[in-house]
Amino acid sequence: MTARQxxxxxxxxxxxxxxxxxxxxxxxxxxxxxxxxxxxxxxxAEQGRVASISLSESSGICIRVLVNGSWGVAATPxxxxxxxxxxxxxxxxLAKASSLINRLPRPLSPVQPVKASHRSRFAIDPFDVPLGKxxxxxxWANTTLMGPNAxxxxxxxxxxxxxxxxxxxxxxxxxxxxxxxxGAGLEVVAQQGDETQVRSAPNxxxxxxxxxxxxxxxxxxxxxxxxxxxxxxxxxxxxxxxxAGETTxxxxxxxxxxxxxxxCGHPVELDRALGQELSYAGGSFMTPEHLGQLRYGSQHVNIxxxxxxxxxxxxxxxxxxxxxxxxxxxxxxxxxxGYLSSRESAARLNLPGxxxxxxxxxxxVAPLVRMTNVNLQPGNATLDELLHGVKHGYLLSTNKSWSIxxxxxxxxxxxxIGWEITDGRIGGVVKNPLYTGITPQFWGKCxxxxxxEDWQLWGVPNCAKGEPMQLMHVGHGSSYARFDxxxxxxxx
Amino acid sequence: xxxxxxxxxxxxGLVKRTRVDGVSVCAHxxxxxxxxxxxxxxxxxxxxxxxxxxxxxxxxxxVGVASxxxxxxxxxxxxxxxxxxxxxxxxxxxxxxxxxxxxxLRSRRDYAxxxxxxxAAACVEELKHLFRICQGAGATLAGSxxxxxxxxxxxxxxxxxxxxxxxxxxAKLVTMYRKLSGxxxxxxxxxxxxxxxxxxxxxxxxxxxxAEPVTPPLGAYEVILEPQAxxxxxxxxxxxxFGAKSVAERTSLMAGRMGEHVFSPEITLYDDGxxxxxxxxxxxxxxxxxxxxxxxxxxxxxGIVYDTAYGERFNQPSTGHALPPDxxxxxxxxxxxxxxxxxxxxxxxxxxRRGLLIPRFHYVNGLLNPREALMTGLxxxxxxxIEHGKLTxxxxxxxxxxxxxxxxxxxxxxxKERRVVADPxxxxxxxxxxxxxxxxxxxxxxxxS
Numbered sequence: 054m055t056a057r058q059x060x061x062x063x064x065x066x067x068x069x070x071x072x073x074x075x076x077x078x079x080x081x082x083x084x085x086x087x088x089x090x091x092x093x094x095x096x097x098a099e100q101g102r103v104a105s106i107s108l109s110e111s112s113g114i115c116i117r118v119l120v121n122g123s124w125g126v127a128a129t130p131x132x133x134x135x136x137x138x139x140x141x142x143x144x145x146x147l148a149k150a151s152s153l154i155n156r157l158p159r160p161l162s163p164v165q166p167v168k169a170s171h172r173s174r175f176a177i178d179p180f181d182v183p184l185g186k187x188x189x190x191x192x193w194a195n196t197t198l199m200g201p202n203a204x205x206x207x208x209x210x211x212x213x214x215x216x217x218x219x220x221x222x223x224x225x226x227x228x229x230x231x232x233x234x235x236g237a238g239l240e241v242v243a244q245q246g247d248e249t250q251v252r253s254a255p256n257x258x259x260x261x262x263x264x265x266x267x268x269x270x271x272x273x274x275x276x277x278x279x280x281x282x283x284x285x286x287x288x289x290x291x292x293x294x295x296x297a298g299e300t301t302x303x304x305x306x307x308x309x310x311x312x313x314x315x316x317c318g319h320p321v322e323l324d325r326a327l328g329q330e331l332s333y334a335g336g337s338f339m340t341p342e343h344l345g346q347l348r349y350g351s352q353h354v355n356i357x358x359x360x361x362x363x364x365x366x367x368x369x370x371x372x373x374x375x376x377x378x379x380x381x382x383x384x385x386x387x388x389x390x391g392y393l394s395s396r397e398s399a400a401r402l403n404l405p406g407x408x409x410x411x412x413x414x415x416x417x418v419a420p421l422v423r424m425t426n427v428n429l430q431p432g433n434a435t436l437d438e439l440l441h442g443v444k445h446g447y448l449l450s451t452n453k454s455w456s457i458x459x460x461x462x463x464x465x466x467x468x469x470i471g472w473e474i475t476d477g478r479i480g481g482v483v484k485n486p487l488y489t490g491i492t493p494q495f496w497g498k499c500x501x502x503x504x505x506e507d508w509q510l511w512g513v514p515n516c517a518k519g520e521p522m523q524l525m526h527v528g529h530g531s532s533y534a535r536f537d538x539x540x541x542x543x544x545x
Numbered sequence: 546x547x548x549x550x551x552x553x554x555x556x557x558g559l560v561k562r563t564r565v566d567g568v569s570v571c572a573h574x575x576x577x578x579x580x581x582x583x584x585x586x587x588x589x590x591x592x593x594x595x596x597x598x599x600x601x602x603x604x605x606x607x608v609g610v611a612s613x614x615x616x617x618x619x620x621x622x623x624x625x626x627x628x629x630x631x632x633x634x635x636x637x638x639x640x641x642x643x644x645x646x647x648x649x650l651r652s653r654r655d656y657a658x659x660x661x662x663x664x665a666a667a668c669v670e671e672l673k674h675l676f677r678i679c680q681g682a683g684a685t686l687a688g689s690x691x692x693x694x695x696x697x698x699x700x701x702x703x704x705x706x707x708x709x710x711x712x713x714x715x716a717k718l719v720t721m722y723r724k725l726s727g728x729x730x731x732x733x734x735x736x737x738x739x740x741x742x743x744x745x746x747x748x749x750x751x752x753x754x755x756a757e758p759v760t761p762p763l764g765a766y767e768v769i770l771e772p773q774a775x776x777x778x779x780x781x782x783x784x785x786x787f788g789a790k791s792v793a794e795r796t797s798l799m800a801g802r803m804g805e806h807v808f809s810p811e812i813t814l815y816d817d818g819x820x821x822x823x824x825x826x827x828x829x830x831x832x833x834x835x836x837x838x839x840x841x842x843x844x845x846x847x848g849i850v851y852d853t854a855y856g857e858r859f860n861q862p863s864t865g866h867a868l869p870p871d872x873x874x875x876x877x878x879x880x881x882x883x884x885x886x887x888x889x890x891x892x893x894x895x896x897x898r899r900g901l902l903i904p905r906f907h908y909v910n911g912l913l914n915p916r917e918a919l920m921t922g923l924x925x926x927x928x929x930x931i932e933h934g935k936l937t938x939x940x941x942x943x944x945x946x947x948x949x950x951x952x953x954x955x956x957x958x959x960x961k962e963r964r965v966v967a968d969p970x971x972x973x974x975x976x977x978x979x980x981x982x983x984x985x986x987x988x989x990x991x992x993x994s
Contacts, residue, residue, distance in 0.1 A: 095871065097873045126592070150669040242796060454912040456910040463923065545948075
């Protein structure tokens with residue numbers, strides 16, 4: 054076995070069973086124990102040279118107990134029996150201490166405990182691919198980005214993750230999951246005089262990440278993307294800014310991803326809607342009294358949280374409470390109909406069961422309600438049909454900056470690139486486009502969603518939430534989407 | 546706690562056993578006890594133990610980096626093997642940075658036993674007290690209370706062996722009363738010196754206001770930014786402007802502007818990881834001692850921060866700002882400070898005819914146009930309209946879109962009092978900021994709330 058493989062022979066199944074028996078003996082109302090072993094390989098090339106290659110490995114156990122209506126969670130990397138016994142005692146001590154304040158019971162929605170295993174789909178385990186092969190490909194794409202004097206930085210990167218997870222509960226669940234993710238991308242920075250521009254491909258913010266093997270990286274065609282990105286970043290240096298005002302926008306799927314993430318995914322996290330993130334990330338305008346009542350968007354807007362879709366980095370077999378992956382309706386024909394939820398938050402709203410969205414970003418933290426793959430369902434329109442009839446507007450692609458208020462209403466996004474649309478035709482490149490709006494008003498102005506053939510699934514590998522902050526991998530899928538009467542301005 | 550002797554022995558032993566041209570090992574072990582609460586109930590509590598070890602090896606001019614989440618000898622050996630395997634396949638870099646000179650630093654001066662020993666039951670007692678005060682005022686409370694300890698160590702084959710132990714305690718308190726919320730936060734090494742009741746009263750002052758919030762017209766306003774709001778802007782500058790990599794790539798606002806007046810003479814910014822009143826760290830991830838580094842001296846672009854590799858590239862010594870070896874952001878300032886001025890927050894408010902008092906921002910993003918330090922973000926709890934020198938009415942959420950190159954040129958005042966701004970959950974760093982009175986700040990949007 055090399056250093057790049059998870060040692061399956063030493064998976065601590067027995068330790069987990071012993072911990073569950075111990076916690077039952079200690080009289081907890083409920084407990085679950087989660088072991089995770091994580092491998093992450095990261096490769097970065099800059100300016101035609103390798104800038105960094107690193108491999109990180111981490112494993113540990115998280116013990117979560119419910120005692121007298123209060124949670125207690127303890128996490129440790131030390132797997133010796135004595136350390137785990139201490140951690141179990143700490144979790145119980147925390148729960149008992151909190152129960153001195155907590156007055157209300159904390160019921161959990163029911164879940165059928167299962168003994169199961171799940172393995173994400175992959176053809177080529179990226180940790181089996183020789184480093185030399187990865188480096189050669191990374192450098193080939195990188196050198197393709199370079200050349201003109203105006204190019205100041207050329208970066209290409211690859212990331213591979215392997216997560217082995219065991220979960221046991223006092224209800225009798227015993228679940229084993231293996232999830233592999235692969236991703237790659239590039240970024241080029243060009244500068245001329247005081248003008249600096251950036252272009253990423255196939256998506257910014259390491260968004261080209263999929264639950265797949267090395268075959269996904271090969272499909273991404275970084276070398277082909279590099280030539281196009283170089284051409285576009287140089288065009289941006291000479292491009293005009295968009296004119297300020299209200300106009301029609303067509304968003305490329307790479308930007309709809311961020312729009313979905315910030316203005317739909319976060320506000321429908323039920324723990325957040327119940328006020329549990331107020332001191333850090335904020336609240337939500339989509340509070341429980343609006344469920345089934347709020348008109349979130351136009352009839353074209355159908356949004357689901359789908360943890361079952363192959364390739365999505367928010368997919369899994371079971372969440373970190375042992376709840377099976379589901380596809381949950383969030384917005385149906387514009388109406389707000391569902392939440393991302395956990396066993397506890399679902400019970401608070403008397404929902405029939407958890408939506409299965411409870412996940413932790415590693416063994417060292419407690420699970421929270423997280424996005425799975427929050428997707429805008431495809432419509433029927435081709436891009437030409439979306440463009441048809443647009444007197445003036447912009448097609449915007451690839452997120453550059455993002456910001457939204459603490460209740461997820463007022464947002465502002467800028468993208469790396471835009472193209473002017475005149476009389477239904479895509480024209481010249483515009484630089485520094487920025488648009489802003491209020492969430493339900495914006496989605497209410499959605500006048501068309503692209504067809505299934507143009508639908509793309511991307512990853513957001515750095516979704517921040519919680520204290521201590523957890524960075525979760527979540528997914529978003531979309532086709533093109535058209536919005537009328539949107540406020541656009543140049544970012545200056 | 547692992548302890549200085551054991552942690553350094555483990556790292557130094559690993560360095561000695563790894564027979565290559567150069568090896569550097571850094572480790573960060575931490576414990577965090579976190580209570581999160583909302584609407585008078587604790588909904589999350591966690592005790593977290595973790596350790597991270599990163600090994601960088603240099604063999605035949607090739608570099609390999611690997612990390613492990615344990616001190617267990619077999620796992621560390623696997624980590625070294627992984628680093629060696631990476632080095633074997635890595636092409637040699639253009640310039641191979643040497644290891645920094647040997648340093649032997651030991652510090653326990655920021656370790657408070659009272660924080661490390663603070664029990665779960667004691668935390669809950671503190672929270673019960675806060676809940677009682679809040680309920681007495683007719684308000685509800687949400688927030689978090691964090692305590693923890695950190696051990697940070699670096700050893701390398703040049704002979705460096707550095708160790709620092711510290712503790713941290715911090716709280717964030719959101720109080721809610723009718724339509725208004727208030728916020729206050731604080732950090733200290735010693736939980737006994739973290740004034741939780743004072744923070745709660747500060748938060749309540751913002752929320753216990755009978756006046757209905759107003760939404761003023763959009764446009765440019767005079768603003769008074771409290772230290773946390775200043776810190777949120779300056780930390781983005783730290784990320785986009787003050788590291789050597791962004792200057793090398795010319796995306797930094799400092800690139801090509803060294804020696805020029807970029808801000809008002811009232812603004813002096815520096816990074817100082819040695820300042821006793823902050824959450825100081827004696828050395829960086831290469832074991833180089835932290836050096837106070839002037840960045841903006843009375844408005845003039847003066848300096849940036851370096852690690853060993855970027856120092857050699859710019860022909861400068863390292864300033865002690867290296868990040869972990871698996872980071873690709875280059876050196877960054879983690880202890881930004883703005884020099885104090887001569888006025889006070891109260892005097893600033895008295896001087897303001899019409900403007901906004903902003904305690905903190907939400908979701909600032911500094912990537913819109915880093916060359917111009919163009920940023921956007923939103924106001925949050927505690928924003929008030931100032932009229933004729935007095936706080937009058939609370940203000941609903943507003944969005945700003947503003948170039949700091951413009952805003953920091955028109956400074957009306959800097960407070961002499963400064964505050965440490967930090968998140969107790971974060972691994973390292975903080976900001977030491979005064980309040981800032983700016984002549985003009987552009988508000989471009991509002992929330993429907």
